[in-house]
Amino acid sequence: MNKTDRQLAIILELQRMTLLRAEDLAATFETSVRTIYRDIGALCEAGVPIIGAPGQGYCLVEGYFLPPVSFTAEEAVTLLLGMDFIEQQFDAAYRSKASSSRGKLEVILPEAVRKEADKVRAGMRLITGGALRNGRRAEELALLRQAIVEERTIYFRYEGRAPGANGERITSREADPYGMVFVRGAWMLIAYCHLRRELRHFLLTRMKDIELLDAVFSRPSDFNLQTYAPPDDRNTLVRVLFRQELALKVKEYNYYYADMMEDTAEGLLVTLRVRKPEEVLHWVLGWGEGAVILSPDSLRIRAREEIESMLKRY
Structure with missing residues (x-):
């Protein structure tokens, strides 16, 4: 690594870490401590605001940020698409930040790169579905984001299916929000539910x-939203046979519960893996007479009852 690259890398390391000793930097870049001293001195002379704390190490003045040196057209398009997503799925505060970030990015791009990026982006469009056009939903997302950052307990009423019934029921909940996940076009809250005394998932819709309470909590040190994966307790299998002319549409649907699909002489055989068979009842019925439930028998009976109830309404 030459001197210029190393000095740039030192700035990036200082931006990433709060405090670094010369010995740490020397080990990272496989050079001597004396060389690091010279590099730090050169950077300071060039105007980079580095503070040296005797016996502790070096740090950058708070607020200092090194702008990107350059972007390729593909890198610029990647960032612009990310801003499109934020403008569609985040609240007003972040939509505003995305818009201003877009302007800053377009300003720093060289003209040739900007034109190439515009050309690539003209042939691409991001449609996430379920955009936050509802003002109330956007406010709720902002409130949940605040609760997650400040580690504050929330209160809300949650609408869910009543056990053993066709209707819905609403329960009052208090929960400690750990994070938000965007799944299949919808925001989902991962939170510790005080009522159930375990980690649960709540759809924002x-x-x-939703209310922000005064009570605070501490997120478990071993919880990492980026690596979190809920236990998969879908242990019941449902087998459904679709008419051959529906096979392509069923495959394109990419249904969450679909575990296996097999083309047969009779049609497309789909195996669904669920917690409760009733979870997929309305999806199967939505395909009309083009889908036949093969198993389990309890779901076949439940489907027949639903169809008979529908007939009474027509």
């Missing part, structure tokens, strides 16, 4: 009357 089913949450009502």
Whole structure:
């Protein structure tokens, strides 16, 4: 690594870490401590605001940020698409930040790169579905984001299916929000539920009357939203046979519960893996007479009852 690259890398390391000793930097870049001293001195002379704390190490003045040296057209398009997503799925505060970031990015791009990026982006469009056009939903997302950052307990009413019934029921909940996940076009809250005394998932579209409480909590040190994966307790298999002319549409649907699909002489055989068979009842019925439930028998009976109830309404 030459001197210029190393000095740039030192700045990036200092931006990433709060405090670094010369010995740490020397080990990282496989050079001597004396060389690091010279590099730090050269950077200071060039105007980089580095503070040296005797016996502790070096740090950058708070707020200093090294702008990117350059972007390729593909890198610029990647960032612009990310801003498109934020403008579609985040609240007003972040939509505003995305818009201003877009302007800054377009300003620093060289003209040739900007034109190439515009050409690539003209042939690409991001449509995430379920955009936050509802002002109330956007406010709720902002409130949940605040609760996650400040580690504050929330209160809300949650609409869910009543056990053993066709209707819905609403329960009052208090929960400690750990993070938000965007799944299949919808925001989902990962939170410790005080009522169930365990980690639960809550769809934002089913949450009502969200309030930020004064109570605070501490997120478990071993919880990492980026690596979190809920236990898969879908242990019941449902087998459904689709008419051959529906096979392509069923495959394109990419249904969450679909575990295996097999083309047969009779049609497309789909095996669904669920917690409760009733979870997929309305999806199967939505395909009309083009889908036949093969097993389990309990779901076949439940489907027949639903169809008979529908007939009474027509």
